[in-house]
Amino acid sequence: MKIGVIGVGAIAQIMHVPYLAELPEADIHAIADPGENVVETFGDRYNVSHRYTESTALIEDQAETLDGVVITTPMHTHAEVAIASLEADLHTFVEKPVAVTPADAQRVVDASEASDAVCMVGYMKQFDPGFQRFQSAVDDVSEVNLVTSTVIPPDVGSVIEENYDIVYADLADSFIEESNEERRQQVEQAIGTDDETLSQAYDFHLESICHDINALRSVFGSVEQIDHIDIFDDWKFITAQLRYEGDRRCLLKAGTSDRKCYDERIHVDAPEGSASIEFSNAFIKNTPSDVRAKLGTEETTETQYTPSSDEPFKRELQHFLECIEGSAEPRTPPAESKRDVELIADLIRTYDKEGEASSVSR
CATH class of the missing domain: 3.30.360 (Dihydrodipicolinate Reductase; domain 2)
Structure with a gap:
């Protein structure tokens, strides 16, 4: 499965990117981060050829190629990036919380319900x-x-x-x-x-x-x-x-x-x-x-x-891949995060x- 990673900050560098690289079903096909130095470093380290400094560019360019995206940007950007991904019918994993405001959380829920893609929030516990x-x-x-x-x-x-x-x-x-x-x-x-x-x-x-x-x-x-x-x-x-x-x-x-x-x-x-x-x-x-x-x-x-x-971060990413292939339903959907x-x-x-x-x- 071709996966895009949007946001390569500390927790993504520690958990999400290395564990995606370990999972045999996953291929990190594209990455995006506003820090060009981060994109180049991890593009080289994980042999990712499709590199972006804007999430919108990754989604627009790769929507027909990717199977899903993992969003690990700062929390106040979660809603906008997740909505853009879902509107492109990309299976979407977004870190918690799903949004900063209840209104934006509802927007993600609405986008998920309107999309053919699955949406899962990163509650690793x-x-x-x-x-x-x-x-x-x-x-x-x-x-x-x-x-x-x-x-x-x-x-x-x-x-x-x-x-x-x-x-x-x-x-x-x-x-x-x-x-x-x-x-x-x-x-x-x-x-x-x-x-x-x-x-x-x-x-x-x-x-x-x-x-x-x-x-x-x-x-x-x-x-x-x-x-x-x-x-x-x-x-x-x-x-x-x-x-x-x-x-x-x-x-x-x-x-x-x-x-x-x-x-x-x-x-x-x-x-x-x-x-x-x-x-x-x-x-x-x-x-x-x-x-x-x-x-x-x-x-x-x-x-x-x-x-x-067994590492919960790895287990939740494995679950996301199972949701993409249709063998599981998201255990942590956006409606639950909205309530939080x-x-x-x-x-x-x-x-x-x-x-x-x-x-x-x-």
């Missing part, structure tokens, strides 16, 4: 063998008393710097300023305010917690009410109390840090015990997630699972800066 085992552990408990989800990533830049040699794009200052301005406008549109603290909170946490919001919904269903949301330490930390289907309560804790350790986990308390998953550092390849179950009221049995160190964008926008929009509890039905 859905392909984590550990997460799949965690889902089974939750299914085994009689009921859920409380869910706690924690998302505090490390200083991602230093983790990448220690482990990989990344080629950073040489871009004009004017290009960067224009891109940042477009991102800022989309963020403000999504949350309905130009408040700097709330804009920074949404900009960071949309990209950071959408994986976990998606994972929580796949296990517990839809959020029916936001009972409380607090944003503090300027914009850096969020706590929220969410009410899922069946009146199941979730305490969400999210933040950012300069430390090296990666703290991303979901813990479920049940009458007879608990189930938990501690996700591994998403930027370090083949590091398995830690899944544990504790059961017993009179005595306790603790079980630790390490189902596989809507919820995270709701969290920020309903925050009361006076610190009083916010309760919003959805």
Whole structure:
């Protein structure tokens, strides 16, 4: 299958491009990135002859040749590039989140429904063998008393710097300023305010917690009410109390840090015990997630699972290729990502800066 890669930044260099090159069914036929130095470096490294600095040019020139595209551009460009790809009837993999604004997310959903091509959003945790085992552990408990989800990533830049040699794009200052301005406008549109603290909170946490919001919904269903949301330490930390289907309560804790350790986990308390998953550092390849179950009221049995160190990024790309050939349906369609964008926008929009509890039905 001939695949085009649009956007060759850090995560694409670490995960998407190398794993596509490993998959025998995939042929990286074309690449596009605004950094000409990146295009030349990876064009040479992976023997890609069709090279572009604009996504529109790749799509227009290669629409009749390619089987699909993998879009790993900055999040505020996801919607426009995905829509252009789908309108060209190219099978489309787009990294999460599907868009910055709920309105743009809906546009991608509409484009997907109007296209003969499949569309899949890059939620790699859905392909984590550990997460799949965690889902089974939750299914085994009689009921859920409380869910706690924690998302505090490390200083991602230093983790990448220690482990990989990344080629950073040489871009004009004017290009960067224009891109940042477009991102800022989309963020403000999504949350309905130009408040700097709330804009920074949404900009960071949309990209950071959408994986976990998606994972929580796949296990517990839809959020029916936001009972409380607090944003503090300027914009850096969020706590929220969410009410899922069946009146199941979730305490969400999210933040950012300069430390090296990666703290991303979901813990479920049940009458007879608990189930938990501690996700591994998403930027370090083949590091398995830690899944544990504790059961017993009179005595306790603790079980630790390490189902596989198979890389979720590779597994999701394999799934995308299966969707292209028609042997599978996208496990992570754009309609699901739209719901994630809507919820995270709701969290920020309903925050009361006076610190009083916010309760919003959805």
